[in-house]
Structure formats: structure tokens, C-alpha cells
Amino acid sequence: MTGASDELVTPAVLRAWPLSEPGVGKESRGTILVVGGSATTPGAVRLAGEAALRAGAGKLAIATAASVVAPLAVAVPEARVLRLPEDRQGSLAADAATAIVEAAGGADAVLIGPGFVDPEASVRLLEAVLPQIACPVMLDGPGTAYLTQYPEGLQHLTASALVTANIRELARMLQRDPDEVDEHALDAARELAERTGVVVVAGGAIKHIAGPDGRSWTIEGGGPGLGVSGSGDVQAGIAAGLLARGEAPAKAAVWAGFVHARAGEHLAAAVGRVGYLARDLPAVVPRVIAEIG
Template sequence: MSGRAAEAATTVTSALLREWPLPPPGSGKESRGRTLVVGGSTRTPGAVLLAAEAALRSGAGKLQVATTRTTAAGLAVALPEALVLPLPETPGGGIDASAGEEDGELADLAGQADAVLLGVGAVGEPDVCALLEAVVPPLSTTVVLDALGLAAVTRDETFLHHLDGRAVLTPNATELAIVLGAEPEDVERDTAGAAVELARRSRCAVVAGGGTSWIAAPDGRLWSDPSGGAGLGVSGSGDVQAGIVTGLCARGAEPVQAALWGAYLHGRAGDRLATEVGRLGFLARELPAQVPRVLAEVEV
């Protein structure tokens, strides 16, 4: 990390996004893609709810969720728009790696999805890695990894190379340091450079940061988005951003394009709530409902 990457960044604006418009939505749910969200645990079932709703709010057409058997029924009630697949659990309340069996229903859903998000709300690193190592390698669809899903890339930076760039990583600053094997203070000092380095190593688009989001492409391009403010530093906010990015990928956006739009939509949703609620104190669950409004503002 050179410390100079930020100087080369382009600022994300609505004008920039209008020059790179999202694919036309079409008239039916199938035309806007199938999204699959895989994650959750008995301790953190809400992360999947936040990500899944955010995917729909960003315009995805068909939603599928795979989560722990104990929490699946409650999630199905909270998300009546979704197909919810209950998966076997570990004693610790996470998803058991056996759920990723090659001929299983999860593998079938993942293979048919246009975009798959893995890791939100997941617990138990060995089991999560084993699950991803079973589910992801056969895929040719777009993959988004968040939270503990990034552990697979921490173990093997080539894990997503077979996707030829059809992947997005959405780490927070702590996760970014862990994946790179870097000191947290170094990443905090040069988050832009860290994002560029992870994009280069993983061959994925990367959305990282706190007050300012940094979006890095595998070819070295870099953008910054200062929107959102301190209010986005709240539990569940990252799950919402990962869901937005995944929903945009399902709609047919290129991974780097989805990362740019996702960072902007997430940040501007935070700006809207800062005006309506206050600079601090709005909740992650309030963000998804703002996304269609921000989309409308950009696409005018």
C-alpha cells in the first residue's frame, strides 16, 4: 500500500452514474434477475433480512434466501416475497457445511441464481469456509462475499479467480485488514490503497471504507464516495450495502458498476435519513426503503 492511491480516485457523483446507467429493468421479475442470499445464524438472523430486503429495494426481481433451519420460518414470515430454504445447523447455530453438498438444493439454487451473496450474519469460520469451498467453485454466476464470507479469500486469494472478475467483496475496515494480513492501523491510514491491493490480489471489485467508501476495480481503477456520514457506522449497515450490490448484480449490472452504484445508493440513503432523523441514530433497517428514492433521483 503506497499511501498515494487516494490521490488518483474519481469521486462518485450522480452525473457519473448517469453516464454508466444500469441495465433496463424489463417488465417482469425474471427480467430483473434471481438473487440468492446465503447466511445468518441463530444469533444473527436479522443480517439476512437486511441484505435480502436491500436487494429487492435495489430493483432485483426474484429473491431466494438460504439460512439456518431454526430461523427460516420466522424469516419467511418477515420476507413474504422470498423463497426461504432451511439449512442444517451446527451446534453453534451456524449453517452446517453439509448444506453445500453438490447434489443438494442449495447448490441447485446457487447455480440458477444471477447473483449470490454469501456470508452475511454467518458464524463459525471453519464451517463457513467449508460451505463456500463446496458451493462457490462450480458457479459461473456473480458472487458477492461479505462479513465472514471473506474468510475464504483470506485463506486463498485465488478463491474467486475462476469467475474472471464476476465478483464483489464488501469488507469493512477490520475485515479488509484481516483479508490482507495487514495491521489495522495501516489499513485505517490508507484504506484506498488497501482496497486497490485486495482488488488486485482477488481479481474482484472491492467496496471498502467507513466515512468514505472506496471502490476498487481489479485493473487498478479507484473511486471514492464521501456520502452517508457517521450515521452509517451502525450495526447492520454493511449487510444493507452488500444486499444492494447483490441486487444490482442480479439486475445485470457489471460487478464494478454494481459496486459504484451500491456505494452511492447506500451513502445517499444515509444522507436522506440524516436529514429526516438526525446525523446519528437512524437504523440500518431504515436504509432499504430509501434506496428506490435515491435510484429515482439518479435516474431522472
Template sequence: MVLPRAAALTEASLAHWPLPDPGPNADKEARGQVLVIAGSTELRGAALLAGIAALRAGAGKLTIACPASIAPGLALAVPESRVIPLPETRGGGLAARGCEALAPLAERVAAVVVGPGLRDERGSMPFVRRLLPLFRECTVLLDSIAMSVATERPFDTPVLLTPHAGEMAHLSGLSKEAIAQEALAVACEAAVRWNACVVLKGARTIIATPQGRAWRFDDGSLGLATSGSGDVLAGLMGGFAARGLPPEQAAAWAVVVHAKAGNNLGRRLGPVGYLARELGGEVPAVMRKLGR
């Protein structure tokens, strides 16, 4: 394939994609509802980080669906969210029959984030396969082990994939070194092959679309390479998609806002050592500045 030229993703780029304005009298329904399906007994915080980030991005309503064993704690930790307990596999993943509890949400949610902190890749794949047709009218973001369904066949719904180099190596069969050297080519080829908007995360983040467009973002910071940072980024993308941005634009806004939030913390606290949980608190002010 002929590679597109990757345009630089900057604050100015976002001016062409303003955030939807629901108006001063709009209620929470007007800002969209996001469903976050995440977490496991070992990574309970991933659901919390992604869910709160979606709200910080401006989504009006949040539902978290998670393994039943961690649902009570999450309900207390994120009182802003509805929490739906889902049946678990023996390996601690999500059982396919759990989709029955989520089906009634299909007509109400605008975006779905699936994968942060999930476990039992093999056992959870039937759940993800059954989920996708239910939410075919929504923007669906697949993160972590949920992305493994990408290797089976091209998607026929608006899907966002958010691999880092290690995850892309797992999905593509390439080495991490090859992916780092040819990130643009790898992301663009994957976007076309899987019919998905691919966000290949790294020191330089590449956003590639199945239509052949590509963006590169070079303004990340070392401090963002920390546990939970990717969960926050996934939640931001879900929140922006819930507000009405299409996948490419939701990804672009999330990547820039995530980085600016990290830069703000870096200036106040130091270049490394701030926590992923602190990023969300920076997001509203960053959005306000970028939206001017």
C-alpha cells in the first residue's frame, strides 16, 4: 500500500474539529452516555480510571460493567456511575452470557469502552464477539486484551483500537523493534486490514484511519509512561465519542488532552512521578483552553 503522509497533530488541528456544544440549557442526556466494560480482581482500578476519565471528557452519563466480584467496591469508589455486575469466567474474565445484561443499553449509549484491566484473554473473547453486534450503532473502543478480536476479520462497525507497541506485536506478529521503526506503516496497514481507527501509542503516537488518513503526535512526555495512563486515555476517547465526535476526532482530542494534562502535572510536580489518577483533574481546564 502507498503510505499517506502523517500530518502533525497539534492544538491547531483540533480547531477544525470543535467539541459538540449541547447548549447552556442541555441536560446530561445531551452530552451522551458512555459504557465502560473493564476491570478484574487484579486490576480493579482500570475501570475506575477509564470511567472517571470519560466523565472528565464531558460525557453526561457513565455506566461501568465489570466482573461481579469487584462491582460493590467500584460502586462505592465511583458514585457518579451506574455499576452492572457481570458473570466471570474461571480465569477471571467476562463470560459471554453477561452480554444479556448489557443488551438493553444498546439504544441509549453513544460510546463503549471495552478492555481496560480485563483478564483471561481466551475466555473473554466470546464475550467481546457477542458484544460487538449489540452495539453496532455506537462507537466502540477496544483496549488491552479486547483488541484480540481484530485478528479474526475486519470490523463492520465504527471501532477504535489503542495498542502500544507490545500489544501491536501480539496482534500483528511483528517484533516490537520493527513496530517502533515503522510505526506509521504498521498503523496504516492495520487500520486498512481491520477497518478500524488505530491509535498506536508510544513516544510518537500515530492515528491511522481505514480511509487512508494519518496523524502523528510528538508532544508526549516521559511522565505519561506510567501505570494506568492508557486506561485514562481510553476513557477520554470514550467520553469524547459519547459527546458526538467520530472515532478519528475523538482519538485526536483524547491524545492531545491527555498529553496536555500530563504536561501540566509535569510542570507542577516534576517530569516523572505523577499518577494516572491525577490526570483526570487536569482535563476540564485543558479542554476549556483548547476550545477557545
């Protein structure tokens, strides 16, 4: 796979691969279910959920740890917030699986992983969840640990699954040294996409996206300000919102990666190269999408 060509994403590339018309009502733009968070990390699902709505999803449901449901429901009044049982460490307990599967039955796409803090607990939960979900699924952050243990665990979702991972998570899924993966991130993303049958987004200063069909894309830009806590949750939310709107995983990933980068550049110009917060990014997303046209 080394040396295979990839496509540099530009506004012209996206205009030739436009998003579908959004429709006139919230039902037509889809429902996104965001599953994640813990007693100590409720902000991640808020960032991801708000980004999904800013990307055009019509309805938002958030399923998270019971102890943070009340303040989160106030903070995100647009969302239906579902209370899930926690383990002693505040992570989602394995017996939350039934409620997650039930909620996924009413969703057009499911994002799992923002705010997870324990990869082992994530795997225990997802063992009972993912085999029962039929709609498009996106795994993010520690949720990707499921693919480390079950590399073929999303292949029942033919052409309907997407994974976003930083270099450390990508290396873990491939069982490789992180420095080696960092040096050859595009090839690593291609290998994981081929192995798992899902679209893979490898995060970093340069974003690499690879599909199981052999296609791949590179996104440059964004700036150092995107290297801040919560930024990846926003990118995951943008992609998940586009999945809920009915876009294929590859298109959702490419558009989300580019929009995320350009949102960072907008904020760098308005605020500074560094110092803006991840919570500032979602509000810029509609403007960036409109500018691409």
C-alpha cells in the first residue's frame, strides 16, 4: 500500500462532491445519537452533539452517565438526554447496553466514544451494543478499543461505519509502535481500513482519511489552535451529523475533516493562532459549509 496516491482535499474537490440537500424539516435531516461521557467528562458529548447539529443534523439524543444528565440537559436544551448506569469509576456500565440499543433503534446514525475514559470498560460495553446496531455507526476516542480486540467487529455494517482516531489510538488498533505509525500515518490508515472494512480518519496536524475500497484523502491546514482539549470531539460530531443527514461515511469524513480545519483557521484569524477553545468551533461550522457552497 505504501506509495499509493491520495487526493488532496480542496474546496473545489468538495464542490464536485457536494452534500445532499438538507430538506425542510428536522425529521428529514436525521437523528443522531451520541453515546459517551463519564462522571468526569460530560463535556465531550456536549461538544460532539452540538457539532452534529451545527453540521445540519435535525435531532439530537445524548446517552451518558446518570450523574451528569441533569446539568447536561440544561446545557444542551436542543437534546434529549438519556440516563445510563455507571460503574464505580463513573464510566458507562456494561448493563447500559440495552438502553443504548433501544435508543439506537430510533436513530439515523450513532456516534460512540466521545468522553470515554476507560478503554477496557468501553470494550465490555460495546461487545453487547455494536452487534445489535443496524444504522450507520461512528467510533471515536477510547471507543476504538473495540476494534483492537475485534478487528472485524463492524463488518456487519457494510459501507456504514466510520472510525476517527489519533495516532496513539491508531497504533493501538494496529498493534504497532506509535512513532512508526506517526511517520507513516496515511499507510497506517489504509491498512486499518482494509483490515476492518470501515472508513478511517487518522487525526493530527495533517488529517488522513482512508476507505476500505482503497481510496484515500489528505487534508492540510487548520493550524496549531486545533490542538486543544475537545477539538477531536467536535470533528467527530461534524462527521456524525453528516452521517445522520444520510451521507456515506467517506463523504462525511472528508467533509468533516476539511470543515474542522477551516473552522480552526477562521478562529485563528479572529482570536489568535492558539487560545480559542473547542467550544468555539461548532458555531463556525455552518459558515464554513456555506462558504464551500
